[in-house]
Amino acid sequence: MNTHQTPAQKITKSYVDRLSTPETGQAFIRDTELKGFAVRITSSGAKSFILEKRIDGKVKRLTLGRYPELTVEQARKEAHKLLGHIATGRNPVAEKKQEALQGTTLKQAFDDFVKTRKNLKERTLYDYRRVMSIIFADWQDKPMIDINKDMVSKRHNKIGAERGEAYANLSMRFLRALFNFAIAQYEDGSGKSILHENPVVRLTQTRAWYRVERRQTVIKPHELKPWFEAIMNLKNDPISQNRETIRDYLLLVLFTGLRREEAASMTWANVDLQAKTLRVTDTKNHSDHNLPLSDFLYDLLQNRKARAINEYVFHRASGTGYVSEQRKQMAKVIKESGISFTIHDLRRTFLTIAESLDIPAYAVKRLANHKMSNDVTAGYIVTDVERLRQPMQKITDYILKCAGYRPSATVTDLSEKKSHKTS
Structure with missing residues (x-):
């Protein structure tokens, strides 16, 4: 100017x-x-x-x-x-800026947080918004400077009593991240933070975080047959046209160990039926994940490709987007098979089977797409997708045998095998 x-x-x-x-x-x-x-x-x-x-x-x-x-x-x-x-x-400049920023509400901070964190995954953003609208609905218009340690402690206890201890910890980890962002983001004219302390620190200072054991449930080998039969009974009808898509989605998660959103949002652009491979680009650790297709998965995806109506492998029957709600069909499988499970249980089952079959540890890590940044030896090992093909097929064959889709074989209870190894 x-x-x-x-x-x-x-x-x-x-x-x-x-x-x-x-x-x-x-x-x-x-x-x-x-x-x-x-x-x-x-x-x-x-x-x-x-x-x-x-x-x-x-x-x-x-x-x-x-x-x-x-x-x-x-x-x-x-x-x-x-x-x-x-x-x-x-310093009047700093004081004026501080006065303005002291009125920053929790909602304003969240909006700035979302704008700044441009790479948040869609599922993560959905979870954050849900926590804001349900858990912290009455705090959204509060200035952050007015949210103190006592309020945090009482809200943590309230969530734990009403929604469960794991959800209480999850909600407070989100709030902690939001306050850490605000402490770094909102500074006065002298470069000093408007917020001097993260109130969620109270939970650490008083050791008030709930002790939530990490879930270790898997579908055991002897449970795969009834589970598989119930899954295969999911058929489309006039009321629900997405059942077969959800069936194939759950099967793909079991046979690949992919995470929930990685599998659900998969596009045909990342499936190579000629090379019999698939690629996941938007992963948790931000590294592309390439996997070979076993014979079973190849047939499953080839059948889906013949019926494709949009870019997504697991498209909605309406033709828009991909299936994101599987709970109703999962409940149907649980009721029919008597086997309770979550989508992440399917990933744990895949990896537990991989470990039980004595597949090399580095191959298991590659199949899971776990980072090996702290492992010096792993840095020297280049695992091509073709080197994972045999382990992938081996896991598939084992699952299908347990499910009754291959000639019978002696099936070891993986939970017992794991307990012997760790005892």
């Missing part, structure tokens, strides 16, 4: 009224009586009073107010007051 310098004048009401509007940019007229005091006029004709002063080694420009809402005398008095503050070591 063009800035026009005008000779200093004594700033009075009559002088401000007579000021000419610059054709472009803005013009500054500095006062001859009070150093740093000035009036600014823009090409739109807007007039405002400012104060320029060196603060903490840098010249700062403070806007006092617009004319005529603020009179010349009022502006001059405000300038005198601020100069007095600066003389005693105060």
Whole structure:
């Protein structure tokens, strides 16, 4: 913006009224009586009073107010007051910014958090929004500075009693992340954080986090047959046209160990039926995940490809998007088979079977797409997708034998085998 310098004048009401509007940019007229005091006029004709002063080694420009809402005398008095503050070591710029930011609400911070964290996965963003709208609905309009440790502790206990201990911990981990973001994001003019402490630290200081054992459930070998039969009984009908798609989705998770969203959002662009491979690009560890297709998976995906109606492998019957709600059909399988399971149980089952078949540890890690950044040896091992083909087929064959889709074989209870190894 063009800035026009005008000779200093004594700033009075009559002088401000007579000021000419610059054709472009803005013009500054500095006062001859009070150093740093000035009036600014823009090409739109807007007039405002400012104060320029060196603060903490840098010249700062403070806007006092617009004319005529603020009179010349009022502006001059405000300038005198601020100069007095600066003389005693105060920083009006920092104070003004701090005052504005102290009113930042939890919702405003969350909105800024989402804008800044551009790479949040769709599922993660969905979970965060759900926690905001359900768990912290009554806190959304609260200034963050007013949310204290006692409030956090009481809310943690309330969530634990009403929604479960795991969900209480999850909600507070989210709140902790939001406060950490705000501490780093909102600083006053001196670069000091507006928030001095994360109130969620109370849970750590008092050791109040719930001890939630990591879930270790899998579908045991002897349970695969009834589970498989119930899955294969999912057939489309006039009421539900997505059953067979959900059936194939659950089977793919079991036979690949992919995570919930990685499998659900898979597109045909990442499936190579000719090379018999699939690729997952939007992974938890941000590394592309390439897997070979076993014979069973190849047949499953080939059949789906013949009926494809959009870019997604597991498309909705409506033709838009992919299936994201599987609970109703999972409940049907659980009721029919008597085998309770979650989608992540299918991933655990895949990896437990892989380990039980004495597949090399590095191959298991590659199949799971686990990072091996702390393993020096792993850094020297290049695992091509073709080297995973035999282990992949071996896992598939075992699952199908247990499910009765191959000639009978002696089936070891993996849970017992694991207990012997760890005892």
